[in-house]
Amino acid sequence: xxxxxVNDIHTSYDLSQVLFGVSFTVHQGKCVSLIGRNGVGKTTTxxxxxxxxxxxxxxxxxxxxxxxxxxxxxxAKLGIAFVPEERQIFPELSVWENLDIARKFPLVGSATWNxxxxxxxxxxxxxxxxxxxxxxxxxxxxxxxxxxxxxxxxKLLILDEPSEGLAPKVVENLRExxxxxxxxxxxxxxxxxxxxxxxxxxxxxxxxxxxxxKYSGTPTALRENKxxxxxxxxx
Amino acid sequence: MEPFLExxxxxxGSPGLAILISNPQFAFIQLLNSISMxxxxxxxxxxLSLIFGVLKVINFAHGAFYMFGAYITYSVTELMGLSFFWxxxxxxxxxxxxxxxxxxxxxxxxxxxxxLMQLLLTFALVLILGDLxxxxxxxxxxSVAYPAGLAGATNLGITFYPSYRLMLCVLGPAIFIALWxxxxxxxxxxxxxxxxxxxxxxSALGINVPVxxxxxxxxxxxxxxxxxxxxxxxxxxxxxxxxxxxxxCFVIVIIGGLGxxxxxxxxxxxxxxxxxFGSVIxxxxxxxxxxxxxxxxxLIRPWGLYGRAESEGQ
Ligand SMILES: Nc1ncnc2c1ncn2[C@@H]1O[C@H](COP(=O)(O)OP(=O)(O)OP(=O)(O)O)[C@@H](O)[C@H]1O
Ligand SMILES: [Mg+2]
Numbered sequence: 001x002x003x004x005x006v007n008d009i010h011t012s013y014d015l016s017q018v019l020f021g022v023s024f025t026v027h028q029g030k031c032v033s034l035i036g037r038n039g040v041g042k043t044t045t046x047x048x049x050x051x052x053x054x055x056x057x058x059x060x061x062x063x064x065x066x067x068x069x070x071x072x073x074x075x076a077k078l079g080i081a082f083v084p085e086e087r088q089i090f091p092e093l094s095v096w097e098n099l100d101i102a103r104k105f106p107l108v109g110s111a112t113w114n115x116x117x118x119x120x121x122x123x124x125x126x127x128x129x130x131x132x133x134x135x136x137x138x139x140x141x142x143x144x145x146x147x148x149x150x151x152x153x154x155k156l157l158i159l160d161e162p163s164e165g166l167a168p169k170v171v172e173n174l175r176e177x178x179x180x181x182x183x184x185x186x187x188x189x190x191x192x193x194x195x196x197x198x199x200x201x202x203x204x205x206x207x208x209x210x211x212x213x214k215y216s217g218t219p220t221a222l223r224e225n226k227x228x229x230x231x232x233x234x235x
Numbered sequence: 236m237e238p239f240l241e242x243x244x245x246x247x248g249s250p251g252l253a254i255l256i257s258n259p260q261f262a263f264i265q266l267l268n269s270i271s272m273x274x275x276x277x278x279x280x281x282x283l284s285l286i287f288g289v290l291k292v293i294n295f296a297h298g299a300f301y302m303f304g305a306y307i308t309y310s311v312t313e314l315m316g317l318s319f320f321w322x323x324x325x326x327x328x329x330x331x332x333x334x335x336x337x338x339x340x341x342x343x344x345x346x347x348x349x350x351l352m353q354l355l356l357t358f359a360l361v362l363i364l365g366d367l368x369x370x371x372x373x374x375x376x377x378s379v380a381y382p383a384g385l386a387g388a389t390n391l392g393i394t395f396y397p398s399y400r401l402m403l404c405v406l407g408p409a410i411f412i413a414l415w416x417x418x419x420x421x422x423x424x425x426x427x428x429x430x431x432x433x434x435x436x437x438s439a440l441g442i443n444v445p446v447x448x449x450x451x452x453x454x455x456x457x458x459x460x461x462x463x464x465x466x467x468x469x470x471x472x473x474x475x476x477x478x479x480x481x482x483x484c485f486v487i488v489i490i491g492g493l494g495x496x497x498x499x500x501x502x503x504x505x506x507x508x509x510x511x512f513g514s515v516i517x518x519x520x521x522x523x524x525x526x527x528x529x530x531x532x533x534l535i536r537p538w539g540l541y542g543r544a545e546s547e548g549q
């Protein structure tokens with residue numbers, strides 16, 4: 001459960017093609033990262049998986065189900081949660097209302113994640129549960145976006161640059177919470193610019209450039225490979 | 236007092252204003268007229284505003300939906316002989332069915348299109364539905380009887396007032412409260428609110444946004460049909476009744492702020508007051524007052540009294 005296979009996807013925005021044959025796999029309970037400079041196609045890869053930006057070629061399989069081209073809400077219902085880069089909190093809804101609308105009702109058994117459990121993971125959210133989403137700080141927004149994703153009891157959590165714009169202390173905290181989620185068996189697909197954050201969490205790293213994966217390896221291998229880091233990551 | 240009233244009558248040329256000042260009973264009746272008219276308009280305009288708020292489509296055919304509601308009421312009460320209550324229900328359900336067909340066959344394809352395309356489509360609908368109504372009901376003007384129990388007048392102590400209009404004064408706020416509770420106090424309402432803000436994110440949370448759109452369109456259209464049914468006893472179903480109402484609804488929702496329920500309620504009340512008191516003070520100039528008010532609001536707060544400034548530039 002929670003296995004994602006991305007096979008040779010090509011994706012365009014109107015006339016400009018952004019992805020040129022991206023393939024990778026996320027196995028259950030693993031954290032796989034997409035890294036690379038600005039504009040290489042990390043977000044587009046994630047949007048393609050959710051069919052928010054439909055790929056023109058290639059296929060995406062999640063737990064033996066071909067999800068290529070099916071409606072976004074159906075993909076989400078299969079157990080994929082998306083935590084977007086821009087956070088996309090509903091500004092007029094309060095914190096708990098943002099969580100409430102993301103709640104999914106499991107057909108069998110009880111939900112693993114509910115409001116109380118996400119408040120355990122992010123205690124700060126509990127104190128501001130009645131505050132409108134539009135007035136939260138960057139760190140609070142990020143916590144809420146992840147918490148909102150968890151409310152759907154996902155098997156795969158897709159995190160787009162979760163550490164962006166957060167204070168170092170908050171980033172550290174966030175890293176521990178993501179590690180906890182991973183320990184619980186959740187698969188994670190992570191896009192990041194913050195290399196140390198990636199290296200601390202990932203089981204496998206893919207470096208993207210110009211819409212393709214140019215290098216794949218373990219964090220240990222990548223940490224030692226200064227040449228690759230130089231070529232694809234330093235700005 | 237008398238020289239003052241004399242001055243208003245003769246020098247200002249407004250005998251109506253003189254009566255308003257000197258006769259509290261008359262003023263009270265005008266107030267109730269304003270409220271009952273405003274509430275009838277609120278029911279219709281709330282549908283228009285709700286549809287715009289979620290679907291972001293300005294449905295010019297909303298007036299035609301209202302007209303169909305009135306015609307259906309005529310058919311159900313006068314031709315089928317059923318009671319007025321069933322006619323209102325039939326109008327609401329009939330409009331929902333019509334809206335379902337229109338949304339599934341046409342509207343769902345234009346949400347992503349530019350405003351001009353949407354405008355052309357809803358305008359084409361105005362013409363098509365107008366002709367359809369003529370095919371079904373002809374070009375006669377029909378009259379619909381007041382419902383049995385509400386045909387008379389009620390004694391309010393200081394004056395008698397038509398019971399039917401009093402019922403509108405109660406029904407309007409009841410519908411307002413019901414809509415408010417739905418939007419603010421239910422999970423579906425919150426999802427509807429979220430749909431006005433970010434469709435993509437909502438679908439990524441597993442919510443079938445097109446279904447929300449369809450439901451909202453059905454509810455908004457049912458309100459138009461119901462508004463038409465409720466108006467039919469004093470606004471005889473006839474061709475062209477759709478054109479007047481849509482203009483008046485636009486005045487109301489622009490004053491209140493498109494997409495705001497509270498704004499539509501206040502806008503409808505203001506419209507009723509300006510229309511009724513305006514026509515008493517300067518006979519036959521009621522429309523001038525309403526549009527003057529619209530102009531002032533547009534100049535000072537282009538996004539309406541309760542609208543949000545940021546949605547203005549979209
Ligand atoms: N909505 C869009 N329309 C057209 N082009 C787009 C759109 N979104 C992204 N692009 C382009 O697609 C390319 C890849 O963008 P993408 O957002 O996937 O990159 P990214 O790796 O996530 O970058 P970042 O680190 O800045 O988030 C960029 O060149 C970008 O300009
Ligand atoms: Mg990105």
